[in-house]
Amino acid sequence: MIAPTTAPDTVRVLLEDSYATYPHSNGYLRGGRQVVLGIAGGRPSLVRVDLGDPHADHAIVVRPDQFELAADSTFAGTSWSPEHATTPVPWFDIALHSDTLVTCWGNQLLTADAAGTDERLRTLYRPPTGWTLHELMSISGDGRTAYVSESDGREWVLRSVAVGDGDTEELLRASWHANHIHPVPADESWLMFSHEGPASTIGDRMWAMHPTLAPGGRVTVDQRALSDAETPLSIGHERARFDCAGAVVVAYGESPAGPRGLYETFLDGRAPRLVSAGDRDWHCGVSRDGTRMVVDTTGPFSRPGRGWIDAGSHSSIVLVDPTSGARRELARTGFIGHPYHPHPSFTPDGQAVVFNHVQYADDGATIVRRGAAIVAV
Template sequence: MNWMDCMSPATRRSALSVLLVLGAASVGAVPAVPASWTDSSTGRRIVRVDDSPGVYALYFNYNPFTPQGDLMIYLTREGIRVADTRTWQTRLVLKASVDRLLFAGPKSRSAYYTTRDAAVEEGGPSTVWSVDLDTGKTRRVADLPGGRVMAINADETLLAGVWETSPPPPEIARQGRRDPVTGSPAYAGVDADGKPLTFAQAKGRWMAARLAARVPMEMYSVSTATGERKSIHRATDWLNHLKFSPTDPTLLMFCHEGPWHEVDRIWTIRTDGSQLTKVHTRTMAGEIAGHEFWGRDGKTIWYDLQTPRGGVTWLTGRNLATGEQWRYEVARDQASYHFMQSPDGQMFSGDGGNAGKWISLLRPVLREKPVPGLITPGRLESVRVADLAKHDYTLEPNQHFTPDGKWLVYRANVEGRPVIYAAELAPTAAVAPSR
């Protein structure tokens, strides 16, 4: 006899109804296992993390992971979600209308984001919030007069951002706006014959016009504890791409934005406005340097260098403390929109381009023994991870190593729509390096 046999028929029917409801709720609460397969070109396991309409993953040098490495944040039209980096199952943390998802906290299990009134244009006043990724509890951090927050420091005490203290010309402002969910810009135009410009041509024309406008700007810090805002630096240079050192909470990297062959792009500054320092000086007509990012040591800045543009390409590193420099030659099919260093500092990743559509691991190999005071030359060996043959690079993949170094996460449209994928770095089949 079981326990239900002791009940009256009416009570038994009631109990069955409760069990059915609880069972349905339980089934609904179990996250779906994400689809996965083996990439036939690389032998690596690929997981489709999320293909929700408008799904958005963070820019390549914005941290999406909790300090413990177990959760990754991303954005959908519904709100902020997290993916479990062990299972790639996802859940909604915050159902809200989010202006921008910024980054995960380097110390706390939280995500930072901004909201703004629907009537306020992009770049106008906004509010910075944080949300606890375990409880969903939110905290108002600061109200901002305009611009956008771009960085958080190593001890999570300061945010940093920029804003245009005077507005740019309306047409420049319009084309510079990005969709807050998809990240897609509005670059467009026609040539002298009235023919539509390509995406790259329109972007180049817009960047030149924005640089020439010499719009007044301010770089500022915001206390995460009190919301107090302080000015760091004012200029009519186009200030962009702020990023704190991952180990030094007062050292901030930023760029002078614009057509790369017209600007000395990469700079550092202290949060009190002191020690404004140019990292790389151009020495060749047409030379470009950009897409800079911090090495894992928090002392080395890595960047894409071309001497000149379209010529020899190097993945270049400069240690700010010792002055050491490395230049790894990048082969044509290794050229990438973005590079990133692995958590152990031993490898790099590349997200490819039209000459080589791959998510790849790149192993640095020295050509010469290091000599004090001289640049150390080298090359890169490729290990292909994911085939992006069908990808349209107007959507940047923005790949990220998971903190344990076992996966590369990226966004691609190889299935005809933006999707977040994770590629496992331990191969499921023996695959030799391609170079």
């Protein structure tokens, strides 16, 4: 049974023209009352917003001029706009226990105090000449170690960077596109990363490394074993868990094989489990206690078809019960290019979901509003 859609007035835009960070990153400050959001359109900046009080003042975390100081000619050019949605914006990650923020901009790894009033960026790391940092980075829970991926176009390197002094260590070198590195919050001796590329052709998407159990990295999901056909299941957008050593991941609607939907995976040898079947799942998230999960969809989740078939430009934010697999639509939204994929994530208390909201006019094409939004569960 499909539960009714939440009434539109229960969705509250936190800040106009803002966006939440990537789903496997953390945008929340300690205490769970505030979230950091990026501003897309014109000069980029990062701001701190109160989740509960819509009238509270917003605080600048990183000013536009600080990003401009970090930029170089490689990153100069057109500012982000809905008409130029492929233009880069700053992604960021915040340490769970220290509020230390890291971001990549101008081919540099940068840091700032997400809870402070300094508004300055400090450079932690620049890759060697000829190498380019991937736009997604991550940071350990204590804020002492950042993780990046970089490439010279032929090889990809995963690297740790000490936040205190900038010392670096090469963790892994691959001949394939390795990225999305982030620590597993439940056990940060594990680092998750991905084999990036077209989901339909990548049969070893999910990887993890561990100092003793998997020092060279190992595949964590056998996509062919999960498949009900001769081709591997097409999976992606994994998010490491807070409550156990593992992750949630989606088997995309466009996967030529099934079962499609939301899976949970484990690093202790247990086989992945299909939590909830779905033919339009796109991105996913999990609450910190593991009792709630969320997905967004390619097209409204009740629409017939799968994947991008007849998807249009709308998406559902869907709450998933990991015990029963039951689904309930929390909100309906639209999407355009990054950063305005919905990218849902739970607030630290698990009582609400923050996502990127795009609202269209009645013509279904004109954007009338965009910004990070919140909806109660």
